[in-house]
Amino acid sequence: MASLNLSAISENASRLGMRLQETLSEHTRDLARGSTSAYLDSPDEKVKNIRRQLDSNSEREKLDAMKRLIALISKGRNVSEFFAQVVKNVASQNLEIRKLVYIYLLRYAEQEPDLALLSINTFQKDLSDPSPLIRAMALRVLSGIQVPMIGSIVILAIKKCAADISPYVRKAAALAIPKCFSLDSNRQPELISIIATLWRDHSPLSLGGVAVAFGAVCPTRLDLLHQHYRRLCRTLVDVDEWGQVDLLNILVRYARTMLPRPHKPQVDSEYQVDEDLNLLLKSSEPLLLSQNAAVVVAVSRAFYFLAPPPELSKLISPLLRLLHISPEVERVVLGYLMVASRSLPHVLAPYYCRFLVRAQDVREVKRDKVRLLRAVLSMENYQSLLREFIVYTDDADDEVVSDTIQAIGYCARSIPEATQQCLTALMSFIRSKNDVVVAHAVIVLKSLIQMQLRQEQPNVSTSASEIIARLAYHIEDIHHPKARACVFWLAGQYASTGTRDDSLQREGLQDSARWAPDLLRKSAKSFSEEAPVVKLQVMTLAAKLLTLSPAHRTIGFLNRYIFSMARYDSNFDVRDRARTLASLMAGVSSGLYDGGDHEEQGGVVLRREQVRMVLFAGKVDPSEDTVVNHINPMSFGSLAAITGKDSMVNDAYLPDWLEEGTESSLRDTEDDASLIPSLQSSVGQPSVPYSVAPIIGPSSIVLTPSGPSPAGSYVVAGSKAPWTDLDKFYEESTDNDDEDVESEESDGGEDRSDEDVSTESEGSSSDAVSGSGDMEDDHLT
Secondary structure (H helix, E strand, O other): OHHHHHHHHHHHHHHHHHHHHHHHHHHHHHHHHOOHHHHHOOOHHHHHOHHHHHOOOOHHHHHHHHHHHHHHHHOOOOOHHHHHHHHHOOOOOOHHHHHHHHHHHHHHOOOOHHHHHOOHHHHHHHOOOOOHHHHHHHHHHHHHOOOHHHHHHHHHHHHHHHOOOOHHHHHHHHHHHHHHHHHOHHHHHHHHHHHHHHHOOOOHHHHHHHHHHHHHHOOOOHHHHHHHHHHHHHHHHHOOHHHHHHHHHHHHHHHHHHOEOOEOOOOOOOOEEEHHHHHHHHHHHHHHHOOOHHHHHHHHHHHHHHOOHHHHHHHHHHHHHHHHOOHHHHHHHHHHHHHHOOOOHHHHHHHHHHHOOOOOOOHHHHHHHHHHHHHOOOOOOHHHHHHHHHHHOOOOOHHHHHHHHHHHHHHHHHOHHHHHHHHHHHHHHOOOOOHHHHHHHHHHHHHHHHHHHHOOOOOOOOOHHHHHHHHHHOHHHOOOHHHHHHHHHHHHHOOEOOOOOHHHHHOOOOOEOOOHHHHHHHHHHOHHHOOHHHHHHHHHHHHHHHHHOOOOHHHHHHHHHHHHHHHOOOOHHHHHHHHHHHHHHHHOOOOOOOOOOOOOOOOOOOOHHHHHHHHHOOOOOOOOOOOOOOOOHHHOOOOHHHHOOOOOOOOOOOOOOEOOOOOHHHHOOHHHHHHOOOOHHHOOOOEEEOOOOOOOOHHHEEOOOOOOOOOOOOEEOOOOOOOOOHHHHHHHHHHHHHHHHHHHHHHOOOOOOHHHHHHHHOOOOHHHHHHHHHHHHHHHO
16 A cells, blocks of 8 residues: 555656646746847848738737847847838737837837828827826827828827826826927927926926926926926925936026025125025935936036035035046046136145046046146145156157146146246156157246246246256257247247356357357258248347347357358248348348348348347246136036037026026915925025025924924924824824814904914915815825
């Protein structure tokens, strides 16, 4: 008996194992058949069968064909040839097939508008489908058919969906408005009325789409937002991420257009901020912690343009957090930080380590970081940054090297204590084998020499004449044309020693430095091989030295040689400069341009002192550093801050503040009056200090009554709450209600609580207070 039971158990176990194996293989087959990779790797013979599958009576084959089409679309293939067969299945009873059909139609409805018109009746019928997804997709396809003749049908569909019970469908209606407007702009008044209706929607899901429609159809109709401004500020946190970006941009424009600027009544007082502006800032501040970089940038833009100066530091830490998300985000954030550095250099200075250049950075990021490091230079960090700049000069990118050397020059000009270190570093660059480094080092040294000669600098041990002499000594090692031209200009401009040296007098050098004739000899030797920009400066150097020392025979011979070579030069600028300087020097030395065969000509001849004034005077102004000055402070949050171009198509700069702003009563609603009674300190005041302004929202409200306040009414946070038991709370609140009713009947409604008085001072009646209490009782229930 036991053996029979054992054999039966073993037989049943084997059958169960076989059944499990069959079930597992069947499910595995279905999984393989429905996997994404199977549809993405469709061979050509499977694609040829799609047309037959779409015309089949089998729902399974139609679903398989639609999946293959969507997979081909995702791979970038054009499958518009199946449009006629797909349209036939738009009224399929299978919900999965209809979803895929709508996805296909959304992709190709604009390319095949005539065939899509055949299914308009089906789309209109689907607008009443029980599924919100089908209703929304039907409206999307209907608005995607770019045929002007169906504009009326599309508007009727948008109006119907704008009143739908589903917020998802209402969002689809809002997103369909820009498509209808691009199809026929003459229907703008009807679309504006729909947008005005959608603004009254209390669902956060649809408000993002309404913001998109508003920006596309009527961005200047900010008057439509008066009654909804405060509700939109309070709902901002609950809107979807990309909707928050669009809604924030609209609210920022509204604030700049309709609200007064934050101001200081007195010099030592706090900034006074309008309550509505304070509401927007407080409502958007939690979004600085968002994981979406676009939301953080939008909130930072709102604070940059709206917040008072003491609050601008709040946007720095969130922007720094975005630097390590991705290279693309880093590029954008660095551009915005460059704009912010103009007004917040002291706030960014402690975070300079976050802007150090990395080897894997692209060129644009490196240049932005170098410029940002230069913008945050201070007495505390200049030594560390100067060491960084010296390292960056070894970069392989010439533009990065150029920006770095200019940053070193900026450090020398802005921080007097660093001037000597910067000069030492720049002089060491002259011996570099990289011509770009040498060229930019000479150009920066030129501006520093002019600055040093213009003002006294006690911290600098290297004089300007020593720097010029060293540059003249290394002229044969400088090959860049622009750098060589700078050296010759410096030598000619500052060759005068300003002293009377007997040894120089014996050599015939009345007012010239000892190294000047030798530099002129070297320049004359290579004059024919120089670039035109260098030849112009060599002739100027020759003329200046001859003016300083007209009795020096060597300088005179070199002048005649140089001007004779310039007379037959192929560049007409060189020939014109030679003719001009020779005419100017006629009173100092004749026959420069014609080799000594000078004929008497009429005209005015200038004396040596006059020629010297013409050649030397008025040429000591330092060159301006315009790398940072070109940034427009209004470009924060725009493409201009990233690209460096001022005129971008999609950039809409904000208007300037109004002096007084519009009336606050325009934004008053019954919901605001019943939400919270205003504080006693803010009664009759148009603005309050930013640090103590009341927050209009649930965060400043408690549901625990205090004192004689009626049950269900709101109490300002901070008041004492004696209630500790919920049952006792309801019991006592009922007794208080009865006592209030009896007192009102006996006194004729003359006695009122302090809360009612404060509420009435804000413009709300006792009915509104009682209504808010009833609403709160319903909420608690």
